[in-house]
Structures are given as structure tokens and as C-alpha cells.
Amino acid sequence: MEFFLQQLINGITLGGIYALIALGYTMVYGIIQLINFAHGEFFAAGGYMGVILLSYLAAHGYMTTHPWLCLGGALVLTMIYCAALAMAVEKVAYKPLRYASRLSVLLSALGMSIFLQNGLMLTQGVYDKPYPSSLGQGGFEFGMITLSYLQILIVVVTVVLLVGLNALVFKTRIGKAMRATAQDKVMSSLVGINSNKIISLTFALGAGLAAAAGVMVGLYYGSVRYDMGFIPGIKAFAAAVLGGIGNITGAMLGGLIIGMVEIFGAGYISGQYKDVFAFIILIGVLYFMPTGIMGENIDDTRV
Amino acid sequence: MIHESKKIWKNYAIGLIWFFVLLWPLLGIHKDGSLTIGRAFSVWLYVLAGTFICLSLYTLHKNDILKWTGSPMAKAKDRVTAAAGALPNWFWVLLILTVAVLLPLFSHRYAQDVAINVLIYITLGLGLNIVVGLAGMLDLGYIAFYGVGAYTYALLNLQYGMSFWVALPFSAFFACLAGCIIGYPTLRMRGDYLAIVTLGFGEIVRIILNNWMELTNGPNGLLGIKPPGIYYPSFAHGFSLEFLYLKKLYLLYYVILFICIFTIVAVYRLNFSRIGRAWEAIREDETVAELMGVNTFRLKLLAYAMGAIFGGLAGAFFSARMRFVSPESFSFLESAMVLSMVVLGGMASIPGIILGAFALIVLPEVFREVELYRMLAFGAAMTLMMLFRPEGLIPAKRVGTRSEERGG
Amino acid sequence: MEQPILELKNVSSNYGNIKALKGISLKVFPGEIVTIIGANGAGKTTTLMTICGIVPLREGEIYYRGQPIHGRAADTLPALGLCQVPEGRRIFPRLAVEENLEMGAFFRKDQDDIRKDMAYIYSLFPVLKERRKQHGGTLSGGEQQMLAIGRALMSRPKVLLLDEPSLGLAPIIVQKIFEIIDDINKRNRTTILLVEQNANIALQTAQRGYVLETGSIVMEDDAEVLMNDPRIRKAYLGE
Numbered sequence: 001m002e003f004f005l006q007q008l009i010n011g012i013t014l015g016g017i018y019a020l021i022a023l024g025y026t027m028v029y030g031i032i033q034l035i036n037f038a039h040g041e042f043f044a045a046g047g048y049m050g051v052i053l054l055s056y057l058a059a060h061g062y063m064t065t066h067p068w069l070c071l072g073g074a075l076v077l078t079m080i081y082c083a084a085l086a087m088a089v090e091k092v093a094y095k096p097l098r099y100a101s102r103l104s105v106l107l108s109a110l111g112m113s114i115f116l117q118n119g120l121m122l123t124q125g126v127y128d129k130p131y132p133s134s135l136g137q138g139g140f141e142f143g144m145i146t147l148s149y150l151q152i153l154i155v156v157v158t159v160v161l162l163v164g165l166n167a168l169v170f171k172t173r174i175g176k177a178m179r180a181t182a183q184d185k186v187m188s189s190l191v192g193i194n195s196n197k198i199i200s201l202t203f204a205l206g207a208g209l210a211a212a213a214g215v216m217v218g219l220y221y222g223s224v225r226y227d228m229g230f231i232p233g234i235k236a237f238a239a240a241v242l243g244g245i246g247n248i249t250g251a252m253l254g255g256l257i258i259g260m261v262e263i264f265g266a267g268y269i270s271g272q273y274k275d276v277f278a279f280i281i282l283i284g285v286l287y288f289m290p291t292g293i294m295g296e297n298i299d300d301t302r303v
Numbered sequence: 304m305i306h307e308s309k310k311i312w313k314n315y316a317i318g319l320i321w322f323f324v325l326l327w328p329l330l331g332i333h334k335d336g337s338l339t340i341g342r343a344f345s346v347w348l349y350v351l352a353g354t355f356i357c358l359s360l361y362t363l364h365k366n367d368i369l370k371w372t373g374s375p376m377a378k379a380k381d382r383v384t385a386a387a388g389a390l391p392n393w394f395w396v397l398l399i400l401t402v403a404v405l406l407p408l409f410s411h412r413y414a415q416d417v418a419i420n421v422l423i424y425i426t427l428g429l430g431l432n433i434v435v436g437l438a439g440m441l442d443l444g445y446i447a448f449y450g451v452g453a454y455t456y457a458l459l460n461l462q463y464g465m466s467f468w469v470a471l472p473f474s475a476f477f478a479c480l481a482g483c484i485i486g487y488p489t490l491r492m493r494g495d496y497l498a499i500v501t502l503g504f505g506e507i508v509r510i511i512l513n514n515w516m517e518l519t520n521g522p523n524g525l526l527g528i529k530p531p532g533i534y535y536p537s538f539a540h541g542f543s544l545e546f547l548y549l550k551k552l553y554l555l556y557y558v559i560l561f562i563c564i565f566t567i568v569a570v571y572r573l574n575f576s577r578i579g580r581a582w583e584a585i586r587e588d589e590t591v592a593e594l595m596g597v598n599t600f601r602l603k604l605l606a607y608a609m610g611a612i613f614g615g616l617a618g619a620f621f622s623a624r625m626r627f628v629s630p631e632s633f634s635f636l637e638s639a640m641v642l643s644m645v646v647l648g649g650m651a652s653i654p655g656i657i658l659g660a661f662a663l664i665v666l667p668e669v670f671r672e673v674e675l676y677r678m679l680a681f682g683a684a685m686t687l688m689m690l691f692r693p694e695g696l697i698p699a700k701r702v703g704t705r706s707e708e709r710g711g
Numbered sequence: 712m713e714q715p716i717l718e719l720k721n722v723s724s725n726y727g728n729i730k731a732l733k734g735i736s737l738k739v740f741p742g743e744i745v746t747i748i749g750a751n752g753a754g755k756t757t758t759l760m761t762i763c764g765i766v767p768l769r770e771g772e773i774y775y776r777g778q779p780i781h782g783r784a785a786d787t788l789p790a791l792g793l794c795q796v797p798e799g800r801r802i803f804p805r806l807a808v809e810e811n812l813e814m815g816a817f818f819r820k821d822q823d824d825i826r827k828d829m830a831y832i833y834s835l836f837p838v839l840k841e842r843r844k845q846h847g848g849t850l851s852g853g854e855q856q857m858l859a860i861g862r863a864l865m866s867r868p869k870v871l872l873l874d875e876p877s878l879g880l881a882p883i884i885v886q887k888i889f890e891i892i893d894d895i896n897k898r899n900r901t902t903i904l905l906v907e908q909n910a911n912i913a914l915q916t917a918q919r920g921y922v923l924e925t926g927s928i929v930m931e932d933d934a935e936v937l938m939n940d941p942r943i944r945k946a947y948l949g950e
Contacts, residue, residue, distance in 0.1 A: 035495050052332050059336030081328060088321050093686050104689045106441055106498055107646055111685030114639060118679040123329040173813065180803045180814050186765055187801040191862065192789035192818035230635065234506065237499055272514040279503040286496055287488045297805060 015259025024206025030246025040233025046211025439586025444505025452618025478615025649695025
């Protein structure tokens with residue numbers, strides 16, 4: 001029973017991370033029908049930027065004096081950085097191919113993914129880069145169950161970001177414009193929405209969330225690697241598809257489910273094959289229920 | 304004309320600034336608490352120099368200023384291509400074939416080693432081409448078939464002592480089987496999803512190979528695989544058949560050359576067959592093909608399985624040549640490399656793919672010092688190709704345009 | 712001589728590789744209701760989409776209030792007062808009715824006036840007020856048409872382009888819609904360019920009409936004259 005609860009805690013934590021990454025995939029696909037292969041690299045870049053900033057702050061002693069402020073500041077700066085990175089990638093590699101064949105833009109995305117991953121490797125090194133360890137040690141213990149401070153932090157940050165995104169997308173004018181553009185790009189132009197700006201914004205938001213996930217993963221596991229985006233990227237995409245591509249609530253739900261399945265699968269079935277569970281879900285969903293749990297949200301019109 | 308250039312240069316300048324802003328934090332913030340600008344600045348300068356030259360050339364070209372240098376060169380180029388075109392195609396094929404066959408005579412081990420690699424990748428590229436170039440399906444997990452073929456031969460050889468040539472069709476068969484298993488659920492999906500699902504499958508195969516200790520020995524790999532061997536007639540003591548393991552590099556070279564030529568011929572025949580036409584129809588516009596009576600699912604599965612077969616053959620050779628296999632060799636990176644060859648060389652273009660494989664194997668060997676930047680260059684090249692020359696280095700000869708490219 | 716509020720001069724544009732419009736010219740004067748009638752595939756939708764900048768112009772010029780608008784991005788036009796209700800309604804299916812209307816006023820900053828306008832739309836179309844939290848995609852065809860028109864009105868258009876408002880609607884609803892169109896024109900002096908397959912109701916509502924056949928204007932006259940023209944009666948009015 002305690003094992004179950006522990007797995008539950010771990011699953012929710014991991015699920016939140018996947019949800020944050022999945023949102024980027026789902027929003028971008030919803031608006032321009034592109035699987036942004038490079039999205040995993042925004043997650044990785046976030047992890048790296050987090051460690052770069054936090055290490056810098058640690059070297060100046062700020063981590064000991066104001067640890068939470070440092071963390072908050074690093075998080076925000078990282079998210080801004082990755083948002084800028086995503087907008088640049090969109091402008092250079094995807095926008096010119098907006099009316100080209102689907103294969104072309106997929107290959108361009110793949111190229112960008114390889115480019116960014118190797119860019120991280122070349123600028124930051126091949127080896128794992130450790131996070132300054134002063135934060136997040138310890139936690140609560142209830143018998144055999146541990147609930148670390150870091151886990152609480154991750155869940156809190158994740159919830160805040162998800163609620164924030166939800167509010168943005170469903171309650172604000174610009175969020176409705178994003179949804180409108182995703183549902184019918186031509187019509188949104190006809191009411192005066194500048195699709196290019198909305199698309200840039202979508203990329204920026206998605207990358208910002210992934211970046212936050214990257215920072216938290218770095219904190220949680222203690223280090224980052226240049227290829228850390230690859231496998232989580234695929235799993236997050238599986239989560240997005242599970243929830244219904246383009247559907248924001250779906251991505252959040254899908255992330256949670258994939259996280260849970262991975263943790264419980266690793267705990268009860270096999271730790272070695274834990275990465276396989278997400279793939280199996282992906283294939284299963286695409287085969288039996290391609291529109292996902294909550295239904296798709298894409299432009300189903302033709303000009 | 305000139306004000307169009309102004310806009311391009313303005314965007315270029317903005318792009319450079321953005322690039323520096325994005326680059327600096329990665330290179331200039333250090334964990335000892337210092338902030339430097341030197342390294343970031345020097346990298347940025349390199350990029351600026353390179354892109355500035357390219358953009359200048361482009362602008363001059365657009366404004367027809369370069370015409371006067373171009374003219375004698377253009378004339379010479381025209382004369383050369385005219386002369387080359389005058390010779391029939393079979394002449395060139397024969398020439399290349401002769402060079403290929405005679406290669407081991409005038410090259411040493413290093414060159415032969417590279418040549419073997421090139422031939423393996425040509426085979427892989429052509430196999431992937433059936434899926435991506437002919438049938439138009441983006442497969443990111445192709446390397447799994449390479450792995451299946453390699454491990455099949457390895458296991459058959461180690462466990463049952465099967466010889467290479469006997470095991471070859473088994474490798475092809477199991478790779479084909481893997482193709483059918485993977486293809487069956489995936490091929491009903493939307494094109495976009497196919498890419499990521501095949502990617503997932505590729506990873507699953509690698510994970511299984513890595514974790515199934517009893518069968519594959521996991522990350523330790525399988526050692527002691529025997530190379531191909533042949534019986535050859537010997538008249539030393541009367542007529543007898545001697546067995547020889549083809550361990551010498553140049554002998555292995557001929558084995559892969561044989562496999563590669565077989566693949567080229569097979570793909571060429573497929574390309575110009577009824578099946579090839581049907582695949583092209585699917586690639587151009589699947590809905591229309593379906594309406595015209597093409598059983599798209601079966602044909603897509605066929606493309607997938609056939610592509611897998613060639614992957615399997617290459618894989619079997621790979622394990623016979625290396626005498627050792629481990630899951631490391633079958634990662635997504637490899638899939639991406641094979642895909643780049645097909646895409647950069649020219650999809651559905653056999654000479655293009657051959658050129659692509661050649662370039663992607665030989666160039667890094669030539670520029671050994673910049674080995675580190677190899678994958679970075681791959682990634683950038685792939686994106687740049689899509690932006691500027693999506694049809695590849697040697698485009699396939701094609702009638703009409705893709706419906707998607709027309710925006711239809 | 713009054714200046715036309717919307718004018719097309721020799722406009723040609725393509726739909727894919729097909730020449731859809733072959734040098735058409737037309738004028739719409741302020742406060743008018745003008746209709747373009749024609750069969751399916753004549754190029755009616757392409758005309759409106761070309762005016763709005765969705766379909767790129769091959770040749771020719773388009774003037775709105777005396778200023779050239781050809782080459783302008785489509786999303787800049789509503790702010791100028793030029794708004795389209797496209798064919799098939801194209802309301803945002805997974806946005807609420809209310810949100811659809813809000814999107815109509817996207818480019819506007821005057822929050823109070825936007826609220827007032829929404830109240831006005833609800834008074835014009837009470838059924839929309841009932842369903843204002845429902846997703847647009849769940850509305851019936853007629854309700855969607857009302858929503859689409861309401862959404863366009865939220866932009867306070869000076870010129871309203873309507874693409875086949877009668878399409879797929881029951882005759883009673885069509886009648887109601889056209890009454891509303893007429894009312895919008897009379898009450899707000901909104902100029903209306905109406906593209907229609909249902910020539911009957913179009914010519915009843917409009918003052919002037921153009922006849923479009925395979926990309927070219929073949930006839931132009933007062934609506935009454937067109938309605939009584941034997942060729943028109945035969946081809947488009949079902950006689």
C-alpha cells in the first residue's frame with residue numbers, strides 16, 4: 001500500500017513534467033499541424049539554462065542567501081530564453097515552409113532538432129552537467145513514503161503554470177485568438193487576427209513551459225545532458241496524442257496519465273522497459289482512438 | 304530590386320543580433336560566477352563571416368552583378384555538360400562500375416574501409432528510399448531493420464553455426480517480418496504521426512535489444528561472429544573445393560559491392576515497375592490513388608517490408624564485417640543519418656542517394672578536424688536543404704508536381 | 712459623382728492553377744446593397760477572398776475608400792471597416808457563441824462600446840443570447856448564420872461582404888436573414904456586397920447587381936432590370 005502511494009506521488013510529479021512538455025507539442029500541432037521535433041530541445045535548453053543561471057548565482061553566494069528568489073528568477077529567465085529560442089526557430093525553419101509539403105517542414109524540424117541538440121553539446125559539453133545541490137534536499141517522511149521538498153516544488157510550479165496557461169487560453173482575449181486561429185486560420189485572419197504573431201506566441205508559450213519542465217527535471221535528477229530531450233519528447237508527444245492533439249486540457253490529462261503509467265509500470269512490471277510503456281500507449285491510441293481522450297482541436301476547414 | 308535586398312539585409316541583421324543574444328548565455332555565463340564575451344563573440348564572428356559571404360554572393364547574383372564572372376564559367380560549364388550528356392548513360396554506369404570493381408587494386412586499407420561504409424549506407428539509403436522517396440512515408444525508425452538483420456545473422460551464426468550466405472535470406476526475412484509487424488498498425492495513421500510512431504518503434508527495438516540479456520546479451524553485444532566464407536575450386540591436389548573465410552578487407556569490399564549492386568538493380572527495377580508507379584501515386588496524393596483503385600494499405604505495407612529487406616541485408620553484412628554487434632550501433636542517430644542521405648541526395652533519385660551517401664561518409668573523413676561539428680552540420684544542412692533545395696542534390700526525374708507542393 | 716467605397720479594376724486572380732477571375736471590374740457606392748450572382752464555380756467566393764487579401768491578386772487593383780488595399784494583409788482590413796461573412800458561416804466551432812462575437816471585435820480597444828455592441832447583437836438575434844455559452848459548432852445552420860453576421864457586425868463595418876448567406880438554409884430562415892441584412896443596411900448605412908447563388912432573393916434585396924460567369928462579369932445593371940431580363944430569368948431564376 002505504501003509502495004502504491006509512493007508510486008502515486010512519483011507519478012503525479014512525473015506526470016506534471018510530461019504535461020508541461022506535451023502542451024508545447026499540442027499547441028503547435030493544433031495551430032499549424034506540425035509535429036515540432038525540435039520541441040524536446042527546448043526542454044533540454046531549459047534544463048541547461050537553469051543550471052547555467054543557478055550555478056552562476058551559486059558562485060556568487062546568492063543561492064545560500066536567497067535560494068527561492070534565485071530559483072524563481074532562474075526559472076523565469078530560462079522560460080524567456082527558451083521562448084525567444086523557439087520564436088527564432090519558427091521564424092527561420094518553419095515559417096518559410098508554411099505552404100510547402102508536410103514532409104519538407106517535418107524534415108526541417110528534424111534538422112533543427114539535430115542542430116539544437118548538437119549545439120547544446122558543443123557549447124556545454126558531452127557530459128552530464130550537475131545542478132548546484134544546495135536546494136531541495138530533504139522532505140517529509142510518512143513511514144516508508146517520502147515526499148521530498150523538490151517534489152512538492154515541482155507539483156506546485158506545474159500546477160501554477162498549468163492554471164496560468166488555462167486562464168490565458170480560455171479567459172483572455174489573446175488566448176481566444178489562439179484558439180480561433182487553431183480552429184480556422186483563414187477565418188481568424190478575416191476577423192483581424194494576425195496569424196503570424198499568434199503562431200509565434202504559441203511557440204513561445206509552448207517552449208516556455210517546456211523550459212520550466214527542463215529546469216525542474218534538472219533539479220530533480222541533479223543533472224542535465226545534451227540529449228535529455230529525445231526520449232521525454234517522444235513520451236510527451238504520446239501524451240499530447242493521448243489527450244487529443246490540439247486539445248490543451250487533453251495534453252494536461254495525457255501527461256498525467258503517461259507519467260502514472262510509466263511510474264506504475266516501472267514499479268510493478270519492469271523497470272528496464274519503462275520507456276516502452278509510453279510508446280505502447282501512443283501506438284494503441286493512434287490505432288484505436290486517434291482523436292484522443294478529449295478530442296482533437298485543429299483546423300478542420302479547407303480554404 | 305534594390306529595396307527587396309534592403310529588406311533581406313535588415314532581416315539578416317536582426318537575425319544576427321538574435322543569434323548572438325541566444326548564443327551568449329550558453330558560452331558566456333560560467334559556473335565560477337564570471338561573465339565573458341570572448342568565446343561567444345568569436346563563434347558569432349565565424350557565423351557572421353560565413354553567412355555574410357553567402358548573402359553577399361546571393362545579393363550580387365540577384366542583382367546580376369556577377370554575370371560577367373559567371374559568363375565564361377557558365378559557357379565552360381555548358382560545354383562540359385553538353386559533352387557529358389553526349390555520352391550515353393550506360394557509358395557512365397560502366398565507368399563507375401569499373402572504378403568500383405577495380406578500387407581495391409589501387410587503394411589501401413583506409414580507403415577500402417571508407418568505401419565499405421559508403422556501400423553499406425548506399426544500400427541502407429536505397430532501402431529507406433523505397434519507403435520515403437518512392438512511397439512518400441516518413442520513416443524515422445528504419446535503423447531497426449538494420450539491427451534486426453544484423454542480430455539475426457549474429458544469432459544464427461553463433462547459435463547454429465549458420466554461414467553468412469545461408470543466413471542472408473533469413474536476415475532479409477526477419478527484417479521483412481519486423482517491417483510487417485511495425486507497419487501493420489502504423490500505416491493506417493495520418494502521415495504526420497507515422498514519423499513519430501516509427502521513431503518510437505525504432506527506439507523500442509533498440510531498448511529490447513539492449514535489455515533482453517538472454518537473447519542478445521544486452522549492451523555487451525555479441526562477439527565472435529564469423530565473416531562470410533566461400534567455397535572455391537582448387538586444383539592443388541586434384542579437384543576439390545576449399546573453404547575460405549573472407550576476412551581480408553578487399554574481399555569484404557566485394558561482398559558488400561555485390562549486395563549493393565543487387566540493391567541498386569532491384570530498386571531501379573522497382574522504380575520503373577507497376578508497383579513503383581502505384582507507390583508514386585500514393586506519394587503524390589493518397590486519396591486520389593485510393594479512388595483510382597490502388598490498395599494503398601497493402602502497397603504501403605509492401606514498400607515498408609521491401610525497404611526493411613534491404614536494411615536487413617545491410618545489417619547482416621554489418622555484423623559479418625564487424626564480427627561484433629551491440630545495440631549502440633542502432634540508435635536514432637543512425638536513422639537520421641540515413642534519412643539525411645536520402646533527403647539531401649534527392650528523394651527517389653538513385654544517383655542522388657549514392658551521391659548523398661558518398662558525401663555524408665567521405666566528407667567527414669576528409670574534414671577529420673571538424674568531426675565534432677559533423678552532426679551539427681547535418682542538422683543545419685537538412686533544414687537548409689528544405690528551405691532552398693527540397694528536391695535534393697540530384698533531383699529525381701519526375702513528371703508533374705506534387706499536389707502538396709502546389710498547396711492543393 | 713459620388714466616389715465608390717469599394718472598387719475593383721481589372722482584377723485577375725487564380726485559385727490554385729486555375730484562372731478564377733479574369734479581369735473583373737466593379738464598383739460599390741456607399742450605402743448600397745450590391746449583389747454578384749452566378750452559378751457554382753463562377754468565381755464568386757474567389758472575388759470576395761481576393762478583396763480580402765486571402766487569395767493573392769494576379770493583376771488589377773482594389774480600392775477601398777479611395778485607398779489601394781491590394782497587397783495588404785487580410786487581418787488589417789477589419790480595422791479599416793471592411794469585413795466578410797464567408798461562405799459556410801465559418802464560425803469558430805469550439806469557441807462559445809459569446810467568444811465568437813468577441814473575436815469579431817478583436818482589433819477593437821473600446822471595451823465599453825464592445826459590450827454595447829454585443830447587447831445590440833443579442834437584441835437583434837435573441838437566440839444567440841440564449842445560447843451564448845454554447846460552442847458555436849453546436850448551433851443550427853440558421854443560428855450559425857446569425858452568429859456569423861453578428862460577429863461581422865461586432866467590427867462596426869462600413870462595408871460588409873457576404874458570401875452566400877442563404878446556403879443550406881430553409882427558406883423561412885433565408886427570409887429572416889435577408890430581412891436582417893436589409894435592416895443593417897438601412898439602419899447603419901452599412902454598404903453591403905452580397906454574393907449569392909440564390910439570385911431571386913439577392914435581386915430582391917439589392918439595388919444593383921453584377922452577373923459573374925466563369926470569372927468574368929457578363930452583365931451589370933439595376934437589380935430590377937436584371938430580375939426582368941429574360942436571359943437572367945432563364946439561367947438563374949429558374950424559368
